[in-house]
Amino acid sequence: REFADHYDQRAVEERGWIGDDEIRELGERGLLGLYVPEEYGGAGLSQTGYCRVSEEFAQIDATLSVVMGVHQSIGMKGFEVGERYDTMGLRGNDLRRLYFKDLRIPPENVLGEPGEGFRTAMQILNNGRLSLGTGSVGASKWLLDRVIQHVKERRQFDRPLADFELVQEKIGWMVSFTFGLESMAYLTTGLVDRGIPDYSLESAICKVSGTEFMWYAANRALQLKGGEGYMRDQPYEKLLRDIRIFPIFEGANDVMRAFIALSGMKPLGEELKELADISLSEPIGSLGVLADYVAGRIQREVRPDRVTRAHPELSALAEPVTDQVKRLREVSEAQLRKHRDGIAERQFVQKRLSDAVSDIYAQIAVLSRVTAIFEEQGVGPSGQERYIAETFCPRAARRVRSNLDQVETNDDERMAAIAKLAYKRGEYGYALFDG
Amino acid sequence: REFADHYDQRAVEERGWIGDDEIRELGERGLLGLYVPEEYGGAGLSQTGYCRVSEEFAQIDATLSVVMGVHQSIGMKGFEVGERYDTMGLRGNDLRRLYFKDLRIPPENVLGEPGEGFRTAMQILNNGRLSLGTGSVGASKWLLDRVIQHVKERRQFDRPLADFELVQEKIGWMVSFTFGLESMAYLTTGLVDRGIPDYSLESAICKVSGTEFMWYAANRALQLKGGEGYMRDQPYEKLLRDIRIFPIFEGANDVMRAFIALSGMKPLGEELKELADISLSEPIGSLGVLADYVAGRIQREVRPDRVTRAHPELSALAEPVTDQVKRLREVSEAQLRKHRDGIAERQFVQKRLSDAVSDIYAQIAVLSRVTAIFEEQGVGPSGQERYIAETFCPRAARRVRSNLDQVETNDDERMAAIAKLAYKRGEYGYALFDG
Structure with a gap:
């Protein structure tokens, strides 16, 4: 360009x-x-x-x-x-x-039909969230290009930085996570282009995953650059300052997580007839538009022409995803039965379910991408993509397992109690020295 | 003040x-x-x-x-x-x-004996590292005071932010981690004042734990403050910019981790006669002064008048620490036998051992502090401190277990291979679209 x-x-x-x-x-x-x-x-x-x-x-x-x-x-x-x-x-x-000052929009400037303003506004928000996801992919590639060059050139203790294992760990993590995020973001834009009516759930997933990954990636890149990275004549510190707003705006990430979890559970709540008296719509209404339950949706929207035909060579990675979706559904259902309407306030649960949903979506996106590569180029010449998938998916699967385990076993009450004691004191308040 | x-x-x-x-x-x-x-x-x-x-x-x-x-x-x-x-x-x-320009120090300005410059320089570094630890404690208390006030006053969705579980989680985590860090930093300064000859290991632990915790804490505080936190008329963004150098200077944290792990292992290597041909001194020499093996040291220096008399009411927390020290020793010994001299380059191993050592030290410090409080004020009136210890120690113990597990089971080779492929390409390099 x-x-x-x-x-x-x-x-x-x-x-x-x-x-x-x-x-x-x-x-x-x-x-x-x-x-x-x-x-x-x-x-x-x-x-x-x-x-x-x-x-x-x-x-x-x-x-x-x-x-x-x-x-x-x-x-x-x-x-x-x-x-x-x-x-x-x-x-x-x-x-x-x-x-705003006596603001009147002339009719010819109204987007869509009058009264559809909320839907239009939501669509603009969804587009903004999606492009924060792909923007994070772009920024991360840009960072990788610079950081790879730096670690190959810069020497310490008589060898290039690139040779140190903890440098390799940071770069390997950035590359594989970028691959996952890129797969997820463009699976979503592909669904939008094929006419999926509501993509608010997927946009929210891309926004949260992208902006949080970007923050950690920019932070590690600055660390790899060392003291130089702290200087204003290098681009790292500015990137860190610029992107710090992304987890806050276009929907703060914790609010997005609540939205992902609750809009995922809404159709599940409707499906379970005996829970029909649970009204989930109000708290969700205040969070944004509704979406279908993610697992069902993944099966309906994505599976038919994507994961169903996950390449046979990838079945060792695809089968665990089916198990994760099943367990996600069981855990969500149990939480819904336990908390009923109150689920809207169980943020600890929401965060874990939301993170599990995102990691499941990411695995599906990676498998779908690598399947397409296998079909176009053959399995043999696609070793690098296969290797990334075999690294990314088990890590994501471990995160899903850990999040779902923690829905049931955790120290949430302790954390909440410690916070409430601090609220009461109005400060940290543990004295180590007298006076 | x-x-x-x-x-x-x-x-x-x-x-x-x-x-x-x-x-x-x-x-x-x-x-x-x-x-x-x-x-x-x-x-x-x-x-x-x-x-x-x-x-x-x-x-x-x-x-x-x-x-x-x-x-x-x-x-x-x-x-x-x-x-x-x-x-x-x-x-x-x-x-x-x-x-530096024809620099000559007049004899009366020489600190200590001539030729002891290295030791003096190291002592200054150790003091700097220790005060980064206590500085992090101070900054974190300062943040907590502000953030607690903010979440009690600011309302969203018709209730104070303080009532949201994910807000409580952030504050509870900050309070309990500050308690652990404070205990660790002042256990160390107490040891120094009682004449411990070399406190480079403990200083390094306080530096790494303090500066990393501070970064996450400042970042979460800014997030709690939302869009306002991004503005220059609030102190959060400046704190984040100011402290970003701390994980880099006075010894970059990854280098400190290598130092903690290797100087911890050195006496272990000497103890095991059959490994006498391993020379660990050179790579360590380049990292800093040497220190005693941490577990042995904890037993020798700290236990006699501290943890040995851990209050009986805390034995459910103190006993697991003994097991962790034992397992740390076994895992370290196995790694030393496996890699011999090469351990100096096994940064993946070093990082996990170093983090395990730090979390063990933190538990000992918390138990020692709460024991002292029990003895001064009685068990009954010290419920809040006990509650913090009962929350902090099991979390730290889980991190120790997870780090030691990962020494043996991990995907390190995959991460390294993905990084090396990226080095070879000189960029991220996975194309999703043609052209």
């Missing part, structure tokens, strides 16, 4: 704005109306196409990718721009307080 | 220096020569006293605590100050490149 060659992310941060010339150039290149149908002068991209572009932007600058994301929506009159926020990162993004 | 009332950490960051008036004031308050014996005009503080002051400084500002740490050493002539580093955080600390 030519634009990347003359784009200076440090200069953008210094002046606090991408730059009007840059925005104009992006507009001329047709990058400001990616979703807008071609008949209105946009690029008319599919979800996959749009997300690939957002992955590219993330490889240039996290700030740029956020500004671009915002510019895919439509400008309006009727609000006033207030004072600028002074933020940790994304300082090239001109973030300001908005004051 | 009156100084804290008129100290403005944001202003210090803006001007890039603590301020000459502030340094003078600290000097007048006798805070620049804390270690210096009273006969030379210093405060003559014990290790515990010094570390308590460094904990206090960390509660005012991380930058301040670093500057104060540096000023405990002695100014010298013979080097030139170069250009200023532009850093992610600690921007109030005037960090510059130093050029």
Whole structure:
């Protein structure tokens, strides 16, 4: 991308704005109306196409990718721009307080039918979440390219950093997790392009997994770079500052987890007739739109033309996934029977179920991707992808097992009690020394 | 502390220096020569006293605590100050490149006997590492005070944040881990004050545990604060930027882990006569001074007047620690027999042994502290401390078990192979789309 060659992310941060010339150039290149149908002068991209572009932007600058994301929506009159926020990162993004002032949208600017605003808003949120997932893939590839070069060149104790096992562990982890995230994000955009009506659950999974992985990856990359990584003339510290907002905005990750778990359980609750008096809709309603129960959905939407035909060579990895889905369903059902309506407040349970759901989805995505590679290129020449799948899936399966075990055996009550004691004291409050 | 009332950490960051008036004031308050014996005009503080002051400084500002740490050493002539580093955080600390230029130290400025420079330098490093441990305790208490107030006041979905389980989980974890770290850091300063000749192992443990905990704690606190936490008018983002250097400097944490594991194993290697041909000294020599094998040391140095008399009411927590020490020794011995000299390069093994050693030390410290509280105040009125110990120790014991299990069963070879493939490609390199 030519634009990347003359784009200076440090200069953008210094002046606090991408730059009007840059925005104009992006507009001329047709990058400001990616979703807008071609008949209105946009690029008319599919979800996959749009997300690939957002992955590219993330490889240039996290700030740029956020500004671009915002510019895919439509400008309006009727609000006033207030004072600028002074933020940790994304300082090239001109973030300001908005004051709505007698705001009326002319009918021709209304997106969709009047009254469908909530659904449209949700769709925009889902797209934003999905592109945070693919943006994380892009940023992670960008980091890997830099970090791999660094550890091969930099020597310590008389050998390249690359030779140290704990360096290999960090890079191996980043590569295999990027592979999993990439598979998951583009499985989702593929489903959207094939017309899946509601992809809020999958978007939320990609958002949470992507933004948390990205944070750990950027942090480890800075660590690999050592003291140099702490300096502003290197890009690592800025990346860390820029991406720190991602687990907070477009739905804070803990709220997303509640959404993933509860919207996953909703159809299960409806299915179990004897639990018909449980009304799950209100707490969920406040969290976002509803989605189908993930396990059933995976079977209905994904399996038929994907995992059912998981390549026979991958059956040792695919069979455990079926067991995990079964156990997830059993554990969810037991929790629903136990807590009934109260499940909406059991965040400890929600977090573990949500993380289990995400790891199951990730395994399915990896198996589906490697199956496609086997079919296109043959099993023999696809050894590297197979090796990644054989490494990623058992790790994810262990996390699923551990999360489901902990739904039943945990020290949650102790943690909650310690927190409540601290609330009461209003401080940490354990004295080690007198006075 | 009156100084804290008129100290403005944001202003210090803006001007890039603590301020000459502030340094003078600290000097007048006798805070620049804390270690210096009273006969030379210093405060003559014990290790515990010094570390308590460094904990206090960390509660005012991380930058301040670093500057104060540096000023405990002695100014010298013979080097030139170069250009200023532009850093992610600690921007109030005037960090510059130093050029040594025909440097000669006049004899009266030599610390200790000539030729003992290495030992003196190591002692300064150990003190620095220990005070990073107690500094983390201070910063964490400071964070807890703020975060507890925030979650009690801020409401979401019609109730205070404090009521949400995942909020309780974060606060409970911060409180109990702070308790463990505090116990460990001041057990160590107590040992130093009682004349333990070499405390490099314990200092390294406090440094690694403290700086990693602090990072996660500051990150979770920012998350609890939400979008506001990302703003520069709140202290959270600055804390995160300031402390990011701590896992890197005064010995990068992965190097410290190698040091902890190898210096722990050295006397074990000497003890096992049939392994006498293993020379562990060279790789360790390059990492730092040597220390005794931690388990033996814990028995010799700590047990006699501490854990041997672990309060009978705590025996359900103390007995598992003995088993962990035994298993640690067995696993270490097996690794030493397997890898011999090569153990110095087995970083995967080192990391797990080091983390196990740290968690064992933490349990001993917590038990020792709660035993002392039981003896002073009686078992009945010490319910909160007992509850923390009963929560902290089993968690730490689970981490020890998991780390020792993973020494034997792991996917290390796979991670290393994936990294090496990426080195060869020079990039991430798994294509999902053609072209």
